Amino acid sequence: MSQTLTMRRPDDWHLHLRDGVMLQAVLPETTRHFGRAIIMPNLVPPVVRSADAIAYRERIMAAMPDGAEFQPLMTLYLTEDTDPDDVAAAHASGLIKAVKLYPAGATTNSSSGVTDFDKVRAVLERMAEIGLNLCVHGEVTDADVDIFDREAVFIDRVLDPIRRATPGLRVVMEHITTQNGAAYVLANDTDLAATITTHHLMINRNHLLVGGIRPHYYCLPVAKREEHRLALVQAATSGDARFFLGTDSAPHTDPNKESACGCAGVFSATNTMSCLAHVFEAQNALDKLEAFASLNGPAFYRLPANESTITLTKGDPVRFPDKLMTGEGPLTLFDPGHPLHWHVSAS
Numbered sequence: 588m589s590q591t592l593t594m595r596r597p598d599d600w601h602l603h604l605r606d607g608v609m610l611q612a613v614l615p616e617t618t619r620h621f622g623r624a625i626i627m628p629n630l631v632p633p634v635v636r637s638a639d640a641i642a643y644r645e646r647i648m649a650a651m652p653d654g655a656e657f658q659p660l661m662t663l664y665l666t667e668d669t670d671p672d673d674v675a676a677a678h679a680s681g682l683i684k685a686v687k688l689y690p691a692g693a694t695t696n697s698s699s700g701v702t703d704f705d706k707v708r709a710v711l712e713r714m715a716e717i718g719l720n721l722c723v724h725g726e727v728t729d730a731d732v733d734i735f736d737r738e739a740v741f742i743d744r745v746l747d748p749i750r751r752a753t754p755g756l757r758v759v760m761e762h763i764t765t766q767n768g769a770a771y772v773l774a775n776d777t778d779l780a781a782t783i784t785t786h787h788l789m790i791n792r793n794h795l796l797v798g799g800i801r802p803h804y805y806c807l808p809v810a811k812r813e814e815h816r817l818a819l820v821q822a823a824t825s826g827d828a829r830f831f832l833g834t835d836s837a838p839h840t841d842p843n844k845e846s847a848c849g850c851a852g853v854f855s856a857t858n859t860m861s862c863l864a865h866v867f868e869a870q871n872a873l874d875k876l877e878a879f880a881s882l883n884g885p886a887f888y889r890l891p892a893n894e895s896t897i898t899l900t901k902g903d904p905v906r907f908p909d910k911l912m913t914g915e916g917p918l919t920l921f922d923p924g925h926p927l928h929w930h931v932s933a934s
């Protein structure tokens with residue numbers, strides 16, 4: 588008898604859709620299974636003002652596949668010049684669901700991010716007042732901090748001081764990759780949550796580096812030791828409401844990945860639900876998948892869960908394309924390195 592699991596349609600609380608022909612190519616990969624997604628604003632130039640978010644939302648809606656019921660949830664990119672009134676107006680009108688903080692230089696397209704955190708104080712205080720979520724790429728960029736320690740150091744040096752100075756600020760630690768990140772969430776109150784990516788539940792730094800460098804496993808924050816991956820699996824499969832899915836699906840074409848200076852980002856929109864079912868089944872926690880992918884995120888964002896459902900059915904290995912052909916070039920799909928048996932049908 589085949590095993591099946593019906594659950595509320597999932598949402599993706601951290602997604603890169605890019606723009607133009609890349610947006611065209613990757614959007615259907617998300618709308619096939621997901622009801623909503625938090626759309627990351629790190630375009631070039633970034634989505635900084637409400638007018639930018641309105642225009643970007645229109646471009647996404649124009650690229651929507653026929654019949655899709657997908658809702659993009661827009662965000663603004665926090666800069667040292669961000670105007671608190673513009674942010675508040677974008678929130679009040681329902682245009683945005685979060686503001687994204689990138690430390691300057693921390694990741695792909697983050698050069699307009701924040702260097703002096705005092706300069707964004709007024710925006711953060713206004714966000715705390717109006718209950719608008721801050722999504723954080725949590726890595727320091729100091730040259731003297733080892734890249735594998737950048738998340739843990741960020742928590743101590745930047746995030747904890749910001750949260751103490753701004754009571755009531757609701758923070759999502761994006762794409763946590765360490766035991767330290769999970770523990771910080773668990774040690775704190777209800778104003779703090781974290782997204783966890785698909786790939787960080789499946790790979791550690793050995794997958795990235797042993798037997799040759801695997802550029803398609805390179806992302807930021809970079810995958811850590813196995814003990815950290817296990818802590819993330821534990822957090823995701825625990826059912827704890829403070830952890831939810833953010834795929835961080837981040838498309839870069841093969842020439843940009845397979846290069847002497849390859850871009851950071853893993854593209855996982857297409858097979859994420861099959862990957863997650865695999866991970867949760869291995870933990871005997873399939874009954875917690877709905878909480879992680881469909882319930883905890885909307886609860887933290889104070890939105891209703893999706894009404895429609897998807898059904899997962901276990902069977903023969905699912906066939907996924909190795910690559911998507913995009914108008915910018917080939918785009919390699921995340922390969923967990925073993926077959927996936929969970930098929931997804933959306934109703």
Ligand SMILES: NC(=O)N[C@@H](CC(=O)O)C(=O)O
Nearest residue numbers: 603694695806807837851852
């Ligand atoms: N995660 C990544 O490795 N890359 C993301 C940026 C980000 O989320 O940090 C991207 O936009 O490509």
Ligand SMILES: [Zn+2]
Nearest residue numbers: 694724761807
């Ligand atoms: Zn990031």
Ligand SMILES: [Zn+2]
Nearest residue numbers: 601627835837
């Ligand atoms: Zn991201």
